[in-house]
Amino acid sequence: MDKVKGFNCKDAFAAYCGVEIVEIGDGTARGRLEIKPHHLNGVGTAHGAAIFTLADAVFAAASNSHGHVAVAININISYLKATELGVLFAEAVENNARGRIGSYTITISDETGQTVALFEGLAYRKF
Amino acid sequence: MDKVKGFNCKDAFAAYCGVEIVEIGDGTARGRLEIKPHHLNGVGTAHGAAIFTLADAVFAAASNSHGHVAVAININISYLKATELGVLFAEAVENNARGRIGSYTITISDETGQTVALFEGLAYRKF
Amino acid sequence: MDKVKGFNCKDAFAAYCGVEIVEIGDGTARGRLEIKPHHLNGVGTAHGAAIFTLADAVFAAASNSHGHVAVAININISYLKATELGVLFAEAVENNARGRIGSYTITISDETGQTVALFEGLAYRKF
Amino acid sequence: MDKVKGFNCKDAFAAYCGVEIVEIGDGTARGRLEIKPHHLNGVGTAHGAAIFTLADAVFAAASNSHGHVAVAININISYLKATELGVLFAEAVENNARGRIGSYTITISDETGQTVALFEGLAYRKF
Numbered sequence: 001m002d003k004v005k006g007f008n009c010k011d012a013f014a015a016y017c018g019v020e021i022v023e024i025g026d027g028t029a030r031g032r033l034e035i036k037p038h039h040l041n042g043v044g045t046a047h048g049a050a051i052f053t054l055a056d057a058v059f060a061a062a063s064n065s066h067g068h069v070a071v072a073i074n075i076n077i078s079y080l081k082a083t084e085l086g087v088l089f090a091e092a093v094e095n096n097a098r099g100r101i102g103s104y105t106i107t108i109s110d111e112t113g114q115t116v117a118l119f120e121g122l123a124y125r126k127f
Numbered sequence: 128m129d130k131v132k133g134f135n136c137k138d139a140f141a142a143y144c145g146v147e148i149v150e151i152g153d154g155t156a157r158g159r160l161e162i163k164p165h166h167l168n169g170v171g172t173a174h175g176a177a178i179f180t181l182a183d184a185v186f187a188a189a190s191n192s193h194g195h196v197a198v199a200i201n202i203n204i205s206y207l208k209a210t211e212l213g214v215l216f217a218e219a220v221e222n223n224a225r226g227r228i229g230s231y232t233i234t235i236s237d238e239t240g241q242t243v244a245l246f247e248g249l250a251y252r253k254f
Numbered sequence: 255m256d257k258v259k260g261f262n263c264k265d266a267f268a269a270y271c272g273v274e275i276v277e278i279g280d281g282t283a284r285g286r287l288e289i290k291p292h293h294l295n296g297v298g299t300a301h302g303a304a305i306f307t308l309a310d311a312v313f314a315a316a317s318n319s320h321g322h323v324a325v326a327i328n329i330n331i332s333y334l335k336a337t338e339l340g341v342l343f344a345e346a347v348e349n350n351a352r353g354r355i356g357s358y359t360i361t362i363s364d365e366t367g368q369t370v371a372l373f374e375g376l377a378y379r380k381f
Numbered sequence: 382m383d384k385v386k387g388f389n390c391k392d393a394f395a396a397y398c399g400v401e402i403v404e405i406g407d408g409t410a411r412g413r414l415e416i417k418p419h420h421l422n423g424v425g426t427a428h429g430a431a432i433f434t435l436a437d438a439v440f441a442a443a444s445n446s447h448g449h450v451a452v453a454i455n456i457n458i459s460y461l462k463a464t465e466l467g468v469l470f471a472e473a474v475e476n477n478a479r480g481r482i483g484s485y486t487i488t489i490s491d492e493t494g495q496t497v498a499l500f501e502g503l504a505y506r507k508f
Contacts, residue, residue, distance in 0.1 A: 071209070
């Protein structure tokens with residue numbers, strides 16, 4: 001089973017929420033989530049926690065891509081634009097992975113390519 | 128229908144994930160989430176995004192408690208302790224709600240009362 | 255030389271900015287900064303970076319209080335209230351210091367006791 | 382007096398710390414700070430608050446570049462690499478400036494071009 005399939009099988013909560021990892025590289029990853037009615041919040045837009053769940057799975061895929069276990073220690077997310085039904089995409093880049101702490105930026109965008117949220121994640125790497 | 132029931136009905140994603148708001152005060156709120164197998168991550172502990180979803184619902188309940196619509200603009204979460212199956216609790220306090228920006232601290236704890244994560248949320252208030 | 259004097263002597267930048275640590279406990283610390291004209295920003299209020307510098311020194315004092323070297327890896331600061339000339343106070347509490355990562359909340363307040371800013375710091379502990 | 386000179390004159394604390402803004406564009410800015418002995422911390426590396434002060438001035442320059450007053454509401458900074466004496470550079474890009482909230486990423490790098498810290502700033506724009 002390849003890396004991507006393996007990730008999608010093991011992450012129970014991401015799977016429950018409909019998040020799909022589509023690519024894992026060396027310190028990078030990409031994923032998608034189709035926003036359906038059960039992903040909305042009380043004002044009818046995509047729930048911030050659903051957006052976070054998508055980004056968090058992509059963060060986990062990228063930060064664990066080097067073969068070590070890496071666990072999230074801190075995440076900062078800014079919501080830049082409300083969005084409704086449709087597909088959201090998330091892409092992780094690795095800012096730094098020297099030593100114990102890895103830093104990743106995950107950009108979440110909508111179908112028109114506009115940035116919906118910015119997610120900065122720090123992972124602690126267990127060797 | 129009271130405030131708490133109303134909140135639980137309207138927040139579709141929180142309901143889908145099993146989050147339950149149990150109390151809403153004036154700038155405060157409390158909630159709970161029973162961590163079940165579908166809330167776990169790839170290493171068998173409660174998923175960071177499930178913990179976030181619980182805290183985010185409590186944040187929304189507290190920041191909207193004054194009767195204005197308040198939307199999340201930034202959240203910072205630190206994960207302090209891994210946890211497994213069992214009930215998680217989250218409680219919001221309001222640090223500030225003067226003007227347009229409200230600041231809330233949400234503490235997430237496990238059944239033994241230990242802090243699992245700390246969530247700082249900023250909301251933009253629409254008058 | 256005691257802990258507090260030692261800290262104030264060694265932290266060159268905090269000293270240059272006028273920050274004074276006044277107490278160091280077990281995972282805790284308190285400090286003060288008198289805001290003078292050279293601590294202001296372009297709109298005549300206490301500069302966010304001066305407020306940060308005060309809080310950061312208190313964070314360093316608290317996170318290094320156990321006798322290990324601890325270095326800052328992430329800080330999140332929210333500015334809740336503008337303030338002008340006068341004394342600012344900062345106080346650190348330790349949320350967690352198990353294992354490698356320590357979490358601290360530093361509250362910055364003015365002479366009337368109102369919260370000016372909230373600072374969450376994560377430190378990596380070198381054993 | 383041009384925009385850059387004006388900014389450097391008005392920001393008292395940045396000037397006191399030796400920060401120099403060198404360019405202001407439309408939602409962007411660049412600055413520099415020569416790290417001297419008084420910018421060091423207790424372990425002899427560039428103080429996190431000095432690095433923050435550089436980035437914060439660049440953030441202010443970029444977020445005020447459109448002619449409105451914009452004030453910082455939240456900043457998240459991750460320290461990726463320790464650095465010693467020498468020049469640090471900071472550059473701001475604007476992620477979003479629709480409506481009341483502007484989001485900016487400031488990258489701080491050393492003379493070799495390596496990233497020293499990542500700073501995410503949110504500003505509230507007063508119209």
